[in-house]
Amino acid sequence: MFKRYVSIIASVLLAVTILLPTTSSVALANSDVQQSKISTQAANYMVDVEVEGLSGVILKEAIQVTEGQNALDALKKALTSQNVKYTVQESDFGAYVTSINNEEAGTLGGWDGWNYTVNGQAPSVGAAAYVVKDTDVVKFFYGRWAAISTTTEVIEHSENPAITVNLIGDTFTPAALEPANWTVGQSNLTISTVTQNTDQQITIQFNGKVDRENFSLVASEETVVGKAADALQITVVASQASVPEAIEKVTNYILSKSVSSEWTAVGLAKAGVAVPESYTDIFEQNVQQQIVENSGRLKITDAERLTIAAAAIGKDPKNINGIDLLDKIYNSIDIKNVDTMTRQGTNGLIFALVALDTKNYEVPKDARWNREKIVEALLSYQRADGAWSLATSNTGAASYDMTAMALIGLAPYNEQPAVKKAVEKAVTFLSESQGPTGGFNETFVGGISSEATSQVIIGLTANNIDPQGEQFTKNGINLIDHLLSFQTENGGFKHTMTGSTDGMATEQAIQGLVAFDLFTKGEGRLYDFSVISTQLEVSSHSTLQGIVNNSLLNVQKNKNEAWSSIFIENTEIIEGYYIVQAGEQGTKKETLIPEGTKKVFIVDNDRPYRYFDAKVVEPTHTFTVTFNKEIQDSKANLDKIYVEDITGKRVPVTVKANGLEVTVTPEANYMKGQLYSLVVIDPVSIEGKTLKQAARKLFIIK
Structure with a gap:
C-alpha cells in the first residue's frame, strides 16, 4: 500500500493546499531547505504538538525545540518521545509524512493523507519549510478530500424513489445515517431512511413525489470524516409512457442508422418491423468473414449468433451459400486441443441452446x-x-449477464426437475442482487448498466416470470421502469446513467422491451421463431378470407356463395404489417408469412391500379395527390377521389382541389392499427379530359 501511493501523494498534495484552504500539506516546497542549520547559541522554544488520526487523537505533547527548527522536526521529536512509529518519504517535491501510528496516506483512494496547521491556520509551505516560533501550536491530522456522486437518475412523478450515493476520498460517519444531516432541494421530498452499504456508499430513501426539475442534495459537515463535500446534483428524467411507445422510439432510432448487428435484426424482426434488405448482404458477409475465412480461429458464438439471425430473417442456417451453421455448433471443432463449444466459457453452451431452439432444429444422433449434453454441462457450472460466471467453472466470479443468459438458454427445458431447480436458484440470486434503484451494480462493466437489466428481462420472460412483479421491484422501481430510465431523447439507450446513446445498450434494450411485450401478450419467448402465432390477426373484405396453416397463407374469395382460392398478386411487409393483394391475376395461391408479422391485411385487387408503396401514418x-393537369373543382369530380377501409366501406374525408393538387383529410381520426386505401378513379381535368389511370395507395394507422 505504501509503495503504491508514494508517488501519487507526493505530487497530489501540492494541490491539497487549494482543496483544503484551512490546512497545509506536509510536503516541502524546496528540498534545498529541508535541513535547518542550528546555531550553538540558538534559543530554546516550547511548542505544543498535536497528532490526530482517523480513529482520534494519537498524542498531545509539549516539547522543547531549538530556534531554527521546523514543524517536521517538532513532529519527529514529539512522536519519538512517545514511541509512536512514523515514516517520512523524500521526493522531488520535498519531505512528506507518509504514515503515523500505522495510518498510511492514500488508503482512501490517493486524495487523502497527513496535513498540518499552525495555530489553527494552514501555512503556505510544507512542514519541513515552516520554522516554528515559541508557543506555536502545531497540529498534524489525517485529512481527506470528500466528493459525493451518484449514477442514479430519478424519474419525474415517481413516488418514494431511492438513490445510491457514493463518496470519493473519504468515509461516511454515523451521522450520515441521520436524515436531518441531509438537505433536499425539492420541497415535496423528504428523507425517510438512510442505509449504509459500505463506508463509502449509502442509499437514501425519499418520501414524496418527484417534480420535473433537477434538484440538489447537500450533506452536512458531520456526515464525513474530512472536508465537507460539495452539493450533489440529482438529475430528473422524463417518465416513459409505455413499453410500446419506447419500442417505437428505439425502432425509429435504429432504422435511422445502418442495421449491421445480428442482435438488432432479431429485435426488429420480433418487434414486427421489417429488417432492411441491406442487412441481408451484411449477414452473408459476416458468415463469409467470421465462419469461412476464420475457420482456424472460429468462435462458436459467431455461428450461434448468425444462426439466430438467420431464423429471424427467414434464412436456412443449414445452407447459407453452402455453409451449414448448425453443424458448426453441434459438431464443434477443437482449436489447440480445446473444444470450441467451451473455449469461450459458458457463452458457447448457452447460445448453442438458444440457436438450436430458435426453430427447434434437429440434431443428428x-x-x-x-x-441433453449441453444442458447437463451448463447445469454443472452453476455456482x-x-x-453463473463466464468461466466453465462453478467457482468463477458471479455475473448478472451470464446468469440471465443461462435462464434464456434453459427456458425450453424448465419442466426437467434439475433445470427447474437451477432456474429457481438463479431467479432468487438475481432478485436478491437487484439494487435499491432497480438495477444491478457490477464494477466490471462500470457500475449499473442497462444491458444487465435488458438481459435479466429477457431471461425472466423466457421463463414466464414478470419483470414488473414484486420479486423484481425495489423501492417501487421494477426492471421495466429501470430499463426505460436509460432511454435517451433520440430513442436509443445509454450504457450507464452518466453516458450517452450506446450501440450495444440500444440493441440489447430493444430485445429486452420486445421480450416483455411478447410476454404481456402471451406470444412466447424472444428467440423462438418456430411458429407464427395461431392468434395472428387477419383482416380482409367480407368477401375474402385468409386460411393460415403454420406460416402459409391461402386466400379465398366468396363467389356465388362458394369459397374458392384466388391468386396472390402482390405482397408487402411494413413495420410488422403484412399486406396481401389478391385477385384474378398471378401465379401462386399461397404466401409465406414473414417472421415477426403482427397482423395480416388482405386487400381485394378488384381492378388494375397504379399501385404506390404502402405507408404507416x-x-x-x-394526403396530397398531384396531377399533371389542373383538376376540375366540382363535387362530382372530387367524389372520384376517396378513402375506404379494409371492408370496402368509404370513410368520410374532406377533398379539396387547388390547381394541380388535391388534398384528402379525414373528418375524424382514422383508427389505429387499421388499413385504408386512398383511391383515385377517373377524375377529369378542367378541360374535361379523363385522367384515366386508376391509382391506389394503401396506408396503415400508427
Missing part, C-alpha cells in the same frame, strides 16, 4: 453435442449461490 394524416 451422432453429433458431438446434443441438447452454489445460483449464479398518423391518425390525422392529410
Whole structure:
C-alpha cells in the first residue's frame, strides 16, 4: 500500500493546499531547505504538538525545540518521545509524512493523507519549510478530500424513489445515517431512511413525489470524516409512457442508422418491423468473414449468433451459400486441443441452446453435442449461490449477464426437475442482487448498466416470470421502469446513467422491451421463431378470407356463395404489417408469412391500379395527390377521389382541389392499427379530359 501511493501523494498534495484552504500539506516546497542549520547559541522554544488520526487523537505533547527548527522536526521529536512509529518519504517535491501510528496516506483512494496547521491556520509551505516560533501550536491530522456522486437518475412523478450515493476520498460517519444531516432541494421530498452499504456508499430513501426539475442534495459537515463535500446534483428524467411507445422510439432510432448487428435484426424482426434488405448482404458477409475465412480461429458464438439471425430473417442456417451453421455448433471443432463449444466459457453452451431452439432444429444422433449434453454441462457450472460466471467453472466470479443468459438458454427445458431447480436458484440470486434503484451494480462493466437489466428481462420472460412483479421491484422501481430510465431523447439507450446513446445498450434494450411485450401478450419467448402465432390477426373484405396453416397463407374469395382460392398478386411487409393483394391475376395461391408479422391485411385487387408503396401514418394524416393537369373543382369530380377501409366501406374525408393538387383529410381520426386505401378513379381535368389511370395507395394507422 505504501509503495503504491508514494508517488501519487507526493505530487497530489501540492494541490491539497487549494482543496483544503484551512490546512497545509506536509510536503516541502524546496528540498534545498529541508535541513535547518542550528546555531550553538540558538534559543530554546516550547511548542505544543498535536497528532490526530482517523480513529482520534494519537498524542498531545509539549516539547522543547531549538530556534531554527521546523514543524517536521517538532513532529519527529514529539512522536519519538512517545514511541509512536512514523515514516517520512523524500521526493522531488520535498519531505512528506507518509504514515503515523500505522495510518498510511492514500488508503482512501490517493486524495487523502497527513496535513498540518499552525495555530489553527494552514501555512503556505510544507512542514519541513515552516520554522516554528515559541508557543506555536502545531497540529498534524489525517485529512481527506470528500466528493459525493451518484449514477442514479430519478424519474419525474415517481413516488418514494431511492438513490445510491457514493463518496470519493473519504468515509461516511454515523451521522450520515441521520436524515436531518441531509438537505433536499425539492420541497415535496423528504428523507425517510438512510442505509449504509459500505463506508463509502449509502442509499437514501425519499418520501414524496418527484417534480420535473433537477434538484440538489447537500450533506452536512458531520456526515464525513474530512472536508465537507460539495452539493450533489440529482438529475430528473422524463417518465416513459409505455413499453410500446419506447419500442417505437428505439425502432425509429435504429432504422435511422445502418442495421449491421445480428442482435438488432432479431429485435426488429420480433418487434414486427421489417429488417432492411441491406442487412441481408451484411449477414452473408459476416458468415463469409467470421465462419469461412476464420475457420482456424472460429468462435462458436459467431455461428450461434448468425444462426439466430438467420431464423429471424427467414434464412436456412443449414445452407447459407453452402455453409451449414448448425453443424458448426453441434459438431464443434477443437482449436489447440480445446473444444470450441467451451473455449469461450459458458457463452458457447448457452447460445448453442438458444440457436438450436430458435426453430427447434434437429440434431443428428451422432453429433458431438446434443441438447441433453449441453444442458447437463451448463447445469454443472452453476455456482452454489445460483449464479453463473463466464468461466466453465462453478467457482468463477458471479455475473448478472451470464446468469440471465443461462435462464434464456434453459427456458425450453424448465419442466426437467434439475433445470427447474437451477432456474429457481438463479431467479432468487438475481432478485436478491437487484439494487435499491432497480438495477444491478457490477464494477466490471462500470457500475449499473442497462444491458444487465435488458438481459435479466429477457431471461425472466423466457421463463414466464414478470419483470414488473414484486420479486423484481425495489423501492417501487421494477426492471421495466429501470430499463426505460436509460432511454435517451433520440430513442436509443445509454450504457450507464452518466453516458450517452450506446450501440450495444440500444440493441440489447430493444430485445429486452420486445421480450416483455411478447410476454404481456402471451406470444412466447424472444428467440423462438418456430411458429407464427395461431392468434395472428387477419383482416380482409367480407368477401375474402385468409386460411393460415403454420406460416402459409391461402386466400379465398366468396363467389356465388362458394369459397374458392384466388391468386396472390402482390405482397408487402411494413413495420410488422403484412399486406396481401389478391385477385384474378398471378401465379401462386399461397404466401409465406414473414417472421415477426403482427397482423395480416388482405386487400381485394378488384381492378388494375397504379399501385404506390404502402405507408404507416398518423391518425390525422392529410394526403396530397398531384396531377399533371389542373383538376376540375366540382363535387362530382372530387367524389372520384376517396378513402375506404379494409371492408370496402368509404370513410368520410374532406377533398379539396387547388390547381394541380388535391388534398384528402379525414373528418375524424382514422383508427389505429387499421388499413385504408386512398383511391383515385377517373377524375377529369378542367378541360374535361379523363385522367384515366386508376391509382391506389394503401396506408396503415400508427
